[in-house]
Amino acid sequence: MATVDATTESGKDAAAPPAPPRAGGFPGADLALRLLLFASTLAGLVVLATAKQTVLFPVTLPQLPQVIFVSMPAKFKDSPALIYLLVALCVTCFYSLLTALGSLKLISGSSTPKTLFLLLLLDVFYAAVMASATGSGGGVAWIGLKGNSHTRWNKICDTYGKFCRHIGGAVFLGLVASIVLVLLAALNAYSLYRRSRR
Amino acid sequence: MATVDATTESGKDAAAPPAPPRAGGFPGADLALRLLLFASTLAGLVVLATAKQTVLFPVTLPQLPQVIFVSMPAKFKDSPALIYLLVALCVTCFYSLLTALGSLKLISGSSTPKTLFLLLLLDVFYAAVMASATGSGGGVAWIGLKGNSHTRWNKICDTYGKFCRHIGGAVFLGLVASIVLVLLAALNAYSLYRRSRR
Numbered sequence: 109m110a111t112v113d114a115t116t117e118s119g120k121d122a123a124a125p126p127a128p129p130r131a132g133g134f135p136g137a138d139l140a141l142r143l144l145l146f147a148s149t150l151a152g153l154v155v156l157a158t159a160k161q162t163v164l165f166p167v168t169l170p171q172l173p174q175v176i177f178v179s180m181p182a183k184f185k186d187s188p189a190l191i192y193l194l195v196a197l198c199v200t201c202f203y204s205l206l207t208a209l210g211s212l213k214l215i216s217g218s219s220t221p222k223t224l225f226l227l228l229l230l231d232v233f234y235a236a237v238m239a240s241a242t243g244s245g246g247g248v249a250w251i252g253l254k255g256n257s258h259t260r261w262n263k264i265c266d267t268y269g270k271f272c273r274h275i276g277g278a279v280f281l282g283l284v285a286s287i288v289l290v291l292l293a294a295l296n297a298y299s300l301y302r303r304s305r306r
Numbered sequence: 307m308a309t310v311d312a313t314t315e316s317g318k319d320a321a322a323p324p325a326p327p328r329a330g331g332f333p334g335a336d337l338a339l340r341l342l343l344f345a346s347t348l349a350g351l352v353v354l355a356t357a358k359q360t361v362l363f364p365v366t367l368p369q370l371p372q373v374i375f376v377s378m379p380a381k382f383k384d385s386p387a388l389i390y391l392l393v394a395l396c397v398t399c400f401y402s403l404l405t406a407l408g409s410l411k412l413i414s415g416s417s418t419p420k421t422l423f424l425l426l427l428l429d430v431f432y433a434a435v436m437a438s439a440t441g442s443g444g445g446v447a448w449i450g451l452k453g454n455s456h457t458r459w460n461k462i463c464d465t466y467g468k469f470c471r472h473i474g475g476a477v478f479l480g481l482v483a484s485i486v487l488v489l490l491a492a493l494n495a496y497s498l499y500r501r502s503r504r
Contacts, residue, residue, distance in 0.1 A: 186456035189445040225499040232430055232491045236484060239434040243441030247387040251449065252457070258384035259450070261459040286434060293430045297495065301423035304501035 135211060135219070138295055142208040145288045149201035152281030156194050159184045159274030163267055182264065182271045189248040190275065193282055196241030200234050200285055221303055228296040235289035242282035249275045333409060333417070336493055340406040343486045347399035350479030354392050357382045357472030361465055380462065380469045387442040388473065391480055394439030398432050398483055419501055426494040433487035440480035447473045 164177040184190040207227060213219065252272055255263035265272035362375040382388040405425060411417065450470055453461035463470035 182456065187454060188448060189441075221499055221502040224502075225495055228495045229492055232433065232488055232495070235430065236433050236437040236488050239438040240441035240444075240484070243387075243438030243443075244445035245441075246438075247442035247445035248449065250386060251446065251459070256385060258380065259459075259462050261449070261457075264457050286438070290430055290434050293491075294427055297423055297426045297430070297498065300495065300498040300502050301419055304419040304422075304498050 139211040141292050142204050142211050146204040148281045148284045149197045152197045152278045155274050156278035161268050161271035182268045189244040193241045193245035196237050224296050224300050231293040239286040246279045249279050337409040339490050340402050340409050344402040346479045346482045347395045350395045350476045353472050354476035359466050359469035380466045387446040391439045391443035394435050422494050422498050429491040436484040440484050444477045447477050
């Protein structure tokens with residue numbers, strides 16, 4: 109019954125004074141958050157994919173009179189955790205694009221509780237995936253930044269500064285994406301809650 | 307209006323043949339999942355807190371005739387990522403205990419959409435926290451297991467086998483807890499969805 113009400117009501121949302129809650133809850137906020145999600149994951153993808161720096165290390169060999177330089181590149185592909193972060197950012201970016209279109213459907217007012225429920229499930233799933241990828245990338249980035257004297261893992265960020273700034277930026281954008289996904293899940297949950305009270 | 311209906315209906319849920327969906331959705335499954343969450347986080351806590359191993363390394367000094375042994379302990383406190391995992395497991399364990407009591411209330415039938423909504427919000431939040439802690443612990447554990455030749459971070463699990471088994475176990479239990487939290491969020495979302503269709 110509630111579904112029929114929502115779809116018939118949805119066309120006219122102009123100036124009815126104390127209007128009942130809309131079908132999609134806050135479709136404008138939903139769309140804005142999904143666009144923010146898209147922007148942050150896309151930026152994270154670009155920042156992470158371009159994280160590459162080559163440093164020349166001077167090496168002296170007793171056989172040779174002059175100093176030779178050995179180039180040592182650092183790239184995100186060297187760490188499985190950063191590859192996981194890239195894949196998660198990529199998949200979430202694609203997801204945010206698709207659901208932004210779904211959100212436009214919400215704005216047009218044709219959302220059903222089923223749409224909200226499915227979006228909520230997907231948001232929760234992607235929030236967990238993004239959070240775990242951010243955690244794993246962040247854990248590795250932290251070792252790169254601070255090192256670990258107990259395991260004798262030396263920090264690399266004093267040498268590979270630019271590389272580390274890219275990784276740090278990607279982890280930060282991953283964190284933003286995770287928070288946005290949690291907020292989206294909360295928003296959809298609230299929309300379902302409002303409908304369930306009616 | 308709907309809220310009043312729900313609370314008055316909730317007392318009598320005995321044997322009306324084609325009964326409408328219950329208030330709490332699947333309170334039995336909810337309680338079972340919360341107990342599983344409690345068990346996994348408690349086990350993870352114990353396994354992680356007891357992750358300690360001391361290895362004796364033989365050292366030969368030119369000044370001394372005999373070989374001396376240097377003890378080098380490995381404990382979870384040496385890594386910020388593992389401390390984060392411990393804190394997340396601890397907080398989630400406490401949360402699972404509290405909400406298992408809340409779930410008993412669901413079984414008694416006195417749940418409102420508001421309870422479901424708040425539980426859903428908390429489940430999503432804790433799922434994100436647990437997932438990020440699992441990711442960060444897993445990222446560090448992976449370096450300990452495999453090392454990283456590019457950054458010259460050597461693996462430590464060939465020496466500290468028992469320690470690594472504990473860390474791996476804690477990360478696995480953290481993963482189980484994250485999955486259970488996502489399932490709990492999905493279950494609560496479904497309960498809200500069922501109510502919103504009525």
